[in-house]
Amino acid sequence: MPELPEVETVAQGLRRRALGRRITSVEVRHPGAIGGSAEEFASSIEGRTLAGVSRRGKTIAVELARKDSTEPRFLLVRLGMTGQLTVSPHDVPIESHTHVLMTLDDGREEIRFRDPRRFGRLRSLSQAELDRVLDKLGPDAQLVTEPQFLAAMRGRKGAIKSWLMNQGLIAGLGNIYADESLFEARIHPLAQPGRVSRAKARQLYRAVRKVLARAVRLGGTTFSDYLDIEGRPGAFLAKLKVYQRTSEPCRRCGHTIRRIVIGGRSSHFCPHCQTRPRFIADSTHSRRRTSHQAA
Numbered sequence: 001m002p003e004l005p006e007v008e009t010v011a012q013g014l015r016r017r018a019l020g021r022r023i024t025s026v027e028v029r030h031p032g033a034i035g036g037s038a039e040e041f042a043s044s045i046e047g048r049t050l051a052g053v054s055r056r057g058k059t060i061a062v063e064l065a066r067k068d069s070t071e072p073r074f075l076l077v078r079l080g081m082t083g084q085l086t087v088s089p090h091d092v093p094i095e096s097h098t099h100v101l102m103t104l105d106d107g108r109e110e111i112r113f114r115d116p117r118r119f120g121r122l123r124s125l126s127q128a129e130l131d132r133v134l135d136k137l138g139p140d141a142q143l144v145t146e147p148q149f150l151a152a153m154r155g156r157k158g159a160i161k162s163w164l165m166n167q168g169l170i171a172g173l174g175n176i177y178a179d180e181s182l183f184e185a186r187i188h189p190l191a192q193p194g195r196v197s198r199a200k201a202r203q204l205y206r207a208v209r210k211v212l213a214r215a216v217r218l219g220g221t222t223f224s225d226y227l228d229i230e231g232r233p234g235a236f237l238a239k240l241k242v243y244q245r246t247s248e249p250c251r252r253c254g255h256t257i258r259r260i261v262i263g264g265r266s267s268h269f270c271p272h273c274q275t276r277p278r279f280i281a282d283s284t285h286s287r288r289r290t291s292h293q294a295a
């Protein structure tokens with residue numbers, strides 16, 4: 001599932017390949033991929049030029065300008081679980097599950113949105129509508145300041161793993177990078193954010209930044225579906241230290257990586273490097289263990 005590094009890689013790809021180009025026509029092949037009316041989506045962005053690409057957490061907002069209009073539109077991109085946004089030559093055969101085609105300029109290339117599991121969405125928004133969407137998100141995990149990060153931890157009792165994934169507090173982390181950041185900072189996933197020492201909290205802040213920066217440099221992590229704008233997988237998979245490494249030896253100490261379920265999601269950690277704290281989160285279902293390995 002795409003998280004900040006994968007979404008950032010797609011945003012960088014859009015800037016490189018599509019900025020300044022004009023969307024001359026839009027074909028919606030599966031209306032479910034569009035938030036709102038597919039007809040309004042198409043008519044509101046046709047004829048507009050990609051004027052800027054920004055990202056907050058896992059959400060991309062593409063600013064679409066038009067010569068005869070001072071009001072920008074924004075193309076909001078959410079990749080969901082399996083969404084792929086690519087810039088493809090028009091004559092490359094269209095893969096199954098390609099739901100939206102946005103023709104660029106003279107028609108030789110197009111932006112394609114493909115999404116087998118259909119949790120991703122494209123929307124066309126006004127500035128006010130975009131602001132409302134962004135207001136629900138916390139600061140971006142790459143831009144959050146240390147004081148903001150520490151303040152968001154204060155008094156929180158739930159599992160720190162769930163806290164890291166709460167997009168309303170800090171936007172961008174999902175299961176992969178939350179697990180990797182906690183390992184990097186040597187914090188147990190069931191620790192309570194409000195009970196973590198100041199030194200440990202600062203360690204976590206630095207760990208999040210470090211893990212995300214490394215993953216962005218390597219173009220993100222591909223397990224199955226995620227691809228960059230050219231259709232290439234990310235290279236961070238080989239660098240993962242705990243995520244999806246249940247029963248394998250810890251790369252730091254050799255102890256066996258374990259998996260527990262917290263808030264319905266798998267958490268992977270090293271019980272030796274990430275010792276269980278005296279106070280753990282009170283989420284009752286958080287200690288349930290299962291034998292099969294799932295994301």
Ligand SMILES: [Zn+2]
Pocket residue numbers: 250251252253254255270271272273274
């Ligand atoms: Zn270890």
